[in-house]
Amino acid sequence: MSLSKNRIKYIQSLKDKKHRNQHGTFVAEGEKLVFDLLATTKCQLIAGITEITNNITNPALAEEIIIASVEELKKATHLKTAPPVIGVFYKPKVKEEEIDFTSGLHLILDGIQDPGNLGTIVRIADWFGIKNVICSPDTADIFNPKTVQATMGAISRVSAIYTNLNTFLGKNTKLPVYGTFLEGNNIYNENLLKDAFIVMGSEGKGISDIIEKHISNKLFIPNYPVNQETSESLNVAVATAIICSEFRRRFA
Secondary structure, three states: OOHHHHHHHHHHOOOOHHHHHHHEEEEEEOOOHHHHHOOOOOOOEEEEEEHHHHOOOOOOHEEEEOOOOHHHHHOOOOOOOOOOEEEEOOOOOOOHHOOOOOOOOOEEEEEOOOOHHHHHHHHHHHOOOOEOOOOOOOOOOOOHHHHHHHHOOHHHHHEEEEOOOHHHHHHOOOOEEEEEEEEEEEEEOOOOOOOOOEEEEEEEEEHHHHOOOOOOOOEOOOOOOOOOOOOOOOOOOHHHHHHHHHHHHOOO
């Protein structure tokens, strides 16, 4: 069975959030990413070259498996270079009320706009053992193809919950809330707790005023040496990595 024009059109349509929401599916491309997701996420369709599809030892892992030519994959891919396999997966349903937010370390994303930054942050969360990322409604879609690719497979282990952050923080008051600010306290001198919320703000505006009201501890990542002229700010994903690393280092 080849990859039909209708299937190619369908895969291409999932570039748009409207169609992802309509079908409840998203696209993953590349052998590692697809096989990581096959282990955790319900799969609708796998299209790949023979060498890849032959490695799917359990056909029940996908509703449909198609042996596709390189030319067909080139027409279907969202990437510049066609991968040897493309998967279409069902979006997992994550229920906020089923997650314990009274302990553990949790990331909150307030208006992260760039899909690549979001994907990298999900990858960072996975590295530091953070299983759930809470996102404002205006944060980029975790199922955007660019985000999925940037997670490098972490999307199979980290879930994103989209919710009103003001309401969320208003009802989840058991943990301290840390956030990054230019006028914050040096993170390396600050008392950090093992169980906490960490809020990261948007690339251009930082943490919004309404969410700032919930911040109990303002943090700042100092440059080195202090007072030397340097870059205006850190990329939000880089800042997230530094902050998560420091939290985890304290309790290693």
